[in-house]
Amino acid sequence: MLEIKNLSFAVEEDGRQKEILRNLNLTIDNGKFVVITGPNGSGKSTLARLIMGIEKPTEGSILFDGKDVTELDITERAKLGISFAFQQPVRFKGIRVKDLLRLASGKNLSVSAACDYLSEVGLCARDYIDREINSSLSGGELKRIEIATLLARHTRLSVFDEPEAGIDLWSFQNLIRIFEKMRKEIEDSSIVIISHQERILNIADEILLLSGGTIQDRGTPDEIMPKLVRQSGTCVRLQ
Amino acid sequence: MVKLDAIQKRLIEEIADLHSIPEGAYNFRANSQLAGRNTTANIDIVSKEDGSGIDIHIKPGTKNESVHIPVVLSQSGIKETVYNDFYVGEDSDVVIVAGCGIDNCGSQDSEHDGIHRFYVGRNARVKYVEKHYGSGDGKGQRILNPVTEVYMEEGSSMEMEMEQIKGVDSTDRETRAELKGDARLVVKERLMTHGTQTAVSGYQVNLNGANATADVVSRSVARDDSSQTFNARITGNAPCSGHTECDSIIMDNGRILAIPSLEANNVDAMLVHEAAIGKIAGDQLIKLMTLGLTEQQAEEQIINGFLR
Numbered sequence A: 001m002l003e004i005k006n007l008s009f010a011v012e013e014d015g016r017q018k019e020i021l022r023n024l025n026l027t028i029d030n031g032k033f034v035v036i037t038g039p040n041g042s043g044k045s046t047l048a049r050l051i052m053g054i055e056k057p058t059e060g061s062i063l064f065d066g067k068d069v070t071e072l073d074i075t076e077r078a079k080l081g082i083s084f085a086f087q088q089p090v091r092f093k094g095i096r097v098k099d100l101l102r103l104a105s106g107k108n109l110s111v112s113a114a115c116d117y118l119s120e121v122g123l124c125a126r127d128y129i130d131r132e133i134n135s136s137l138s139g140g141e142l143k144r145i146e147i148a149t150l151l152a153r154h155t156r157l158s159v160f161d162e163p164e165a166g167i168d169l170w171s172f173q174n175l176i177r178i179f180e181k182m183r184k185e186i187e188d189s190s191i192v193i194i195s196h197q198e199r200i201l202n203i204a205d206e207i208l209l210l211s212g213g214t215i216q217d218r219g220t221p222d223e224i225m226p227k228l229v230r231q232s233g234t235c236v237r238l239q
Numbered sequence B: 001m002v003k004l005d006a007i008q009k010r011l012i013e014e015i016a017d018l019h020s021i022p023e024g025a026y027n028f029r030a031n032s033q034l035a036g037r038n039t040t041a042n043i044d045i046v047s048k049e050d051g052s053g054i055d056i057h058i059k060p061g062t063k064n065e066s067v068h069i070p071v072v073l074s075q076s077g078i079k080e081t082v083y084n085d086f087y088v089g090e091d092s093d094v095v096i097v098a099g100c101g102i103d104n105c106g107s108q109d110s111e112h113d114g115i116h117r118f119y120v121g122r123n124a125r126v127k128y129v130e131k132h133y134g135s136g137d138g139k140g141q142r143i144l145n146p147v148t149e150v151y152m153e154e155g156s157s158m159e160m161e162m163e164q165i166k167g168v169d170s171t172d173r174e175t176r177a178e179l180k181g182d183a184r185l186v187v188k189e190r191l192m193t194h195g196t197q198t199a200v201s202g203y204q205v206n207l208n209g210a211n212a213t214a215d216v217v218s219r220s221v222a223r224d225d226s227s228q229t230f231n232a233r234i235t236g237n238a239p240c241s242g243h244t245e246c247d248s249i250i251m252d253n254g255r256i257l258a259i260p261s262l263e264a265n266n267v268d269a270m271l272v273h274e275a276a277i278g279k280i281a282g283d284q285l286i287k288l289m290t291l292g293l294t295e296q297q298a299e300e301q302i303i304n305g306f307l308r
Helices: A044-052 A074-080 A097-105 A111-120 A139-153 A169-185 A198-202 A221-227 B006-016 B282-290 B295-306
Strands: A002-013 A016-028 A033-037 A059-064 A082-085 A157-161 A190-194 A206-211 A214-219 A228-231 A234-238 B025-030 B033-038 B043-047 B053-058 B063-073 B079-088 B093-103 B110-120 B125-135 B142-144 B147-152 B157-166 B170-179 B184-193 B198-207 B213-222 B227-236 B240-250 B255-264 B269-278
Touching: A002 A044, A016 A044, A016 A059, A016 A214, A033 A044, A033 A198, A044 A074, A044 A082, A044 A157, A044 A190, A074 A082, A074 B282, A082 A139, A097 A111, A097 A139, A097 B295, A111 A139, A111 A169, A139 A157, A139 A169, A169 A190, A169 A198, A198 A221, A206 A221, A214 A221, A221 A228, B006 B063, B006 B093, B006 B125, B025 B043, B025 B053, B043 B063, B053 B063, B063 B079, B063 B110, B079 B093, B093 B110, B093 B142, B110 B125, B125 B142, B147 B157, B157 B170, B170 B184, B184 B198, B184 B227, B198 B213, B198 B240, B213 B227, B213 B255, B213 B295, B227 B240, B227 B269, B240 B255, B240 B295, B255 B269, B282 B295
Parallel strands: A033 A190, A033 A206, A082 A157, A157 A190, B025 B063, B053 B079, B063 B093, B079 B110, B093 B125, B110 B142, B110 B147, B125 B157, B142 B170, B147 B170, B157 B184, B170 B198, B184 B213, B198 B227, B213 B240, B227 B255, B240 B269
Antiparallel strands: A002 A016, A002 A059, A206 A214, A228 A234, B025 B033, B043 B053
8 A cells, every 4th residue: 555645845946946746645555556647747757756766755755555665765665566667768788678677577587487578568579588778679669668677576566657658559458458467466456657548547446636736636537537628538637 | 737726717717718628729828837738630729939929720611619718827926928829711710719817916016918910811700709807906916918910811700809897907908900801890899997997998990901891899887996098990991881889887986088080091981980978877777776776786787788
C-alpha cells in the first residue's frame, strides 16, 4: 500500500518559489490499478518521481507498506519493491539489452528468461538481446525495453510515466495486456500509470485527476471519464 | 626455461586470459628472460641475433593458428626495450595475443617498451589483441611505452584490440600504419586511467592504396587526477575511406585532450572524425539506481559497459 500525506513540492524559478504539488493526499491500496491524468504541467511526472525518490518533497511524507520512505534514496526504495519506467528511457553506450534485464531482475537471469520478457513487449528476442541500448535503438524500441525491465523487476509497486508515448497501435493492445498480466502474476501488486490515453484510463480501477498541483477529482472510469473532454483519444482537461 | 612464480602467473592471467600453457606458438618473457617458447610447423619464433627481441614468421596460408607473446615484469627496477617483428605470410588467418603485466612492489621504476612491427602479406587476416596491466603497491612507477607499426599489403586485414584498464602509471603509445589497396584496418582501443596516471595515445594511419579502409575507435575513462591525450590522424592518399572516433568519460579531476585529425591528399578520400568527452549522465545513474543498484554500483556498470 502506498500512502502519500500532505505532499508538497516546490522549485525555485527566477528567484521565486514555484509550487508544483501542494498538500497532496493519496492512498493506493494493494492490488489496485490507478491511472493519474491531468493537463500538461499539472505535476503528474513530478509525483511519479517523488514516489521513486528521484525528487525529494518540500513537505509531507510517503509511506510504502506502512514504512516511511520519505528519507530513503532511490536504491533503498527500489530494494523495498518500487519500480519506475521513465517517460524518456535512458540510453547507455556498451550496456546491452540482456545486461539491463539482468540488472533489473537482480539475479543471473538466463538468456531464455530475458528473451521471454522481450517477447512480452513485442520485440523479437533474438534480434534485440545483444543490442546495445544506444542511439541505434528507436524511441519506440527503447520504450518497450523499458517496460521489459519492469517485468524483470517483478516488484509490488510499478510506476509508469506515460508508457504509451512513442508506442504504435499494435503494441498498444500488448501494453494493456502486459499491465493486466502484471497485476495477476505479482500478488498484491499495484500499478500506477501516468497517462492521457483514453484506452488506458478505461481499464483503471481508479482515475486520479491532477490539476494545479493537487487532486481535483478521483473515481472509477465511469465516474471520471464523462467529465473529461475527449480529443482524438486524449483526455486533456475538465469540462 | 624459467619457472613462473605466483605473481607472474597472475599477471599472465590478467593480460592473456591464460591459466595454463596455450596451444600453438608462444613466447613467454619474464623479467627480461625467455621463460618458455613453442613453435609449430607453420609458425616459427627466433631470437634476434643481437638479443633485442624476436622475429615471428608465419608461413603463407597458415589458418586458424594463434601466437601468444606475453611479457611479465615482477622485479622492481627493470627497464627494457624489446623489438618483436611479425612476418605474416600471404593468405594466412591468425590470432596474435600480446600483452605486458608489471607488478612493482619496489621503489624503482619498471618499464617495458615493446616495439611491434607487423608485415602483413597479401590477403592475410590478423586479429591482434594487446592488454596492459599493472599491479603492486611500491613507489616505483609502472611504465609502458609501446610502439606498433603495421605494414599492410593489398587485400590484407587487421583488427587490433588494445586495452589498458588498470595499474599502469604512465604510458605513451604510438601506432603507425601503412595500408596498400583494399587493405582494411580496424582499431578498438580501451583505456582507463586512475590516480595520477598519464596516458598518451597517438595514431598515424596512412591510406595509400585504392579502397583502403581504416576505422580507429578509442573509448576511455579518466578518473581521479589522471590525464589522457588522444591524438589520431588518418591520412588519405588514394580513393579510400577512414573514420576515427574518440569517446571519453571524464570523472573527478580527470583531464582529457582529444585531437582527432584528418588529412586528405586525394579528391576521392572520404574521411570522418568524431570526438566526445563528457561525464556520466545523471539519468543513467538514476535509471540503474531504480533497478536497485547503489550509485557506486551504477557507476561501475556504466563504465564496464562503456569500456566493453
